[in-house]
Amino acid sequence: SSISSRLPSYLSGPTPPSWILGNQPDVVLSQAGEANARWKTQYGAVYKYFGCFGDEYLVLNDANAVQHVLKGQTTSYLLDKSLREFLRLVTGEGLIWADGTDHARQRRLLSPAFNTSFIKSLVPTFAAIGFRLVTQWNKRIDKEGANGAWDVDAFHWIELLTMEALGLTAFGVKFGSLEGNEHPLQRAYAGMIGASYSRPSKFTIALGAAVLHIPAWIVHHIQRLPLPGLTKLKNAQRIGHKFADELMAEKRKQLKSNAQVEDRDFITVLVRAGEKNQRGNLESMPDVEIYNNLTTFWVAGFETAANVTAFTLIELARNPHIQQRLSSEIISMLGTATDRDLSDGFTADELERMPYLEAVVNEALRCHAPIHSGLFKAAADDLIPLSTPIQAGTGKVDRIPVRCGQSIICSFDGFNKSEEVWGPDANQFLPDRWLRPEAKEVDPSKHGGGIYANLATFGGGPKACIGYRFAVLEVSAFIVTIIRDFEITLSPPEWQLWSDGSYIGTIPTKKGRWEGGGQCPLTVRRRQSKARN
Numbered sequence: 260s261s262i263s264s265r266l267p268s269y270l271s272g273p274t275p276p277s278w279i280l281g282n283q284p285d286v287v288l289s290q291a292g293e294a295n296a297r298w299k300t301q302y303g304a305v306y307k308y309f310g311c312f313g314d315e316y317l318v319l320n321d322a323n324a325v326q327h328v329l330k331g332q333t334t335s336y337l338l339d340k341s342l343r344e345f346l347r348l349v350t351g352e353g354l355i356w357a358d359g360t361d362h363a364r365q366r367r368l369l370s371p372a373f374n375t376s377f378i379k380s381l382v383p384t385f386a387a388i389g390f391r392l393v394t395q396w397n398k399r400i401d402k403e404g405a406n407g408a409w410d411v412d413a414f415h416w417i418e419l420l421t422m423e424a425l426g427l428t429a430f431g432v433k434f435g436s437l438e439g440n441e442h443p444l445q446r447a448y449a450g451m452i453g454a455s456y457s458r459p460s461k462f463t464i465a466l467g468a469a470v471l472h473i474p475a476w477i478v479h480h481i482q483r484l485p486l487p488g489l490t491k492l493k494n495a496q497r498i499g500h501k502f503a504d505e506l507m508a509e510k511r512k513q514l515k516s517n518a519q520v521e522d523r524d525f526i527t528v529l530v531r532a533g534e535k536n537q538r539g540n541l542e543s544m545p546d547v548e549i550y551n552n553l554t555t556f557w558v559a560g561f562e563t564a565a566n567v568t569a570f571t572l573i574e575l576a577r578n579p580h581i582q583q584r585l586s587s588e589i590i591s592m593l594g595t596a597t598d599r600d601l602s603d604g605f606t607a608d609e610l611e612r613m614p615y616l617e618a619v620v621n622e623a624l625r626c627h628a629p630i631h632s633g634l635f636k637a638a639a640d641d642l643i644p645l646s647t648p649i650q651a652g653t654g655k656v657d658r659i660p661v662r663c664g665q666s667i668i669c670s671f672d673g674f675n676k677s678e679e680v681w682g683p684d685a686n687q688f689l690p691d692r693w694l695r696p697e698a699k700e701v702d703p704s705k706h707g708g709g710i711y712a713n714l715a716t717f718g719g720g721p722k723a724c725i726g727y728r729f730a731v732l733e734v735s736a737f738i739v740t741i742i743r744d745f746e747i748t749l750s751p752p753e754w755q756l757w758s759d760g761s762y763i764g765t766i767p768t769k770k771g772r773w774e775g776g777g778q779c780p781l782t783v784r785r786r787q788s789k790a791r792n
């Protein structure tokens with residue numbers, strides 16, 4: 260049977276070679292955002308394409324259109340029902356899973372954990388974690404380095420950084436993974452995410468899409484089946500849950516006997532906020548929901564932050580001038596390794612006085628959005644407004660009609676690299692763009708509705724990333740500690756980055772080397788080695 264379209268005929272897009280796979284292999288097997296960049300040039304910022312089994316997607320790269328859909332989340336644009344049920348298996352009924360008024364309630368009750376001053380108070384913790392990595396790397400350079408240079412695939416180390424950060428700031432637990440220890444909670448969560456990647460075969464691509472065709476109620480019942488993957492997941496959930504329960508009970512005891520307990524982690528903040536609300540007869544978050552959200556933060560904040568850190572280091576390694584300029588700024592702020600020991604970290608205030616650092620991190624977030632697109636379903640018929648009208652027959656339209664149930668992809672990567680918004684050099688890594696005065700004032704017709712720096716990287720609207728400040732400060736602190744003390748280059752220098760874009764995540768890897776997962780291969784040298792001796 261021929262594939263029929265529910266979208267207006269004036270929208271164009273690639274012709275699907277088959278009904279089963281459609282154009283899905285073009286998307287899944289190319290680099291993140293690559294197929295979209297090509298189709299955007301060919302068919303315009305708004306186009307349609309067919310995935311597997313005749314699934315039709317409306318793809319949006321246009322600023323107003325992206326903004327409209329992001330703002331409509333939890334009410335008029337929702338997560339696919341079946342996808343949401345699968346998500347429940349991993350995160351439980353936490354913030355990513357929640358919709359409507361339940362979502363609004365959870366978000367409100369979680370807000371104490373994400374207020375600006377609390378998140379800023381975490382910077383010394385992030386920085387001290389970065390310094391623990393520096394300490395380990397110094398030891399390796401001495402032991403394993405040749406002529407002061409040490410080759411390392413830094414990707415796994417970076418994953419340990421973001422794991423330690425979540426361990427300390429979410430649960431108040433130090434895993435010690437950078438020092439070679441393994442903590443049961445960390446093991447449980449690592450198992451939950453299943454950090455292994457594999458290149459999808461055509462069969463897995465179809466299977467991935469088929470999931471969206473399984474009715475949500477069936478997915479809901481899948482969790483009762485003794486499938487091996489699920490058993491592992493449930494085990495991990497059980498360990499994590501037990502651990503969190505013990506920690507919450509312990510916090511309650513501490514808070515009862517001593518009101519001075521410092522707010523150093525999410526558990527303390529959320530347990531305290533809950534107790535306070537109870538005393539004031541206000542609604543407080545049930546323990547199981549606190550736990551589900553700690554798991555949610557883990558799923559949302561572990562790999563994403565690790566990937567941005569890795570992409571930033573790769574950009575610095577392959578752009579020595581940018582790295583040089585950044586290291587000068589850092590050293591003029593914090594001194595060299597011999598001037599100041601960073602075992603107690605540094606403050607948010609010190610970070611904020613490094614404008615070039617902010618420019619570098621923003622540019623990495625723009626060029627390498629770790630979630631390259633968002634997938635939504637229209638909950639009702641709607642008209643999506645456009646910043647740039649498109650040709651429809653002999654006239655132009657500035658709104659696209661969609662029907663209830665329409666699948667929509669907001670390309671975060673496409674918006675971040677839109678020439679209309681970012682100029683003709685949108686595809687280049689140029690931190691300097693953030694230092695221009697215009698960077699601070701965004702023309703409303705070029706605003707994608709993002710919550711940070713007019714980037715779509717953290718999404719927008721009611722479901723925008725709640726952890727964006729956490730992520731930006733964490734990544735910045737890691738970059739500062741590493742770049743202050745080490746000079747990095749790619750190893751080997753001709754190593755080619757492949758930004759893998761399977762499904763929605765973007766990971767740095769090497770073409771043809773999926774099995775190994777993410778990569779960040781560096782040669783590391785002490786920056787101040789000459790000054791030292």
Ligand code: HEM
Nearest residue numbers: 354355556559560563564717718719722723724725726730
């Ligand atoms: C660079 C790192 C990160 C990136 C790029 C990122 C990106 C995103 C994106 C694109 C969304 C969906 C937004 C939308 O639908 O409009 C999201 C949601 C979310 N993120 Fe992040 N994230 C990062 C780090 C974190 C961290 C560190 C945490 C927690 C500590 C976190 C917690 C969440 C949560 C809970 C949601 C769901 C919010 C809701 O549905 O209300 N993220 N994130």
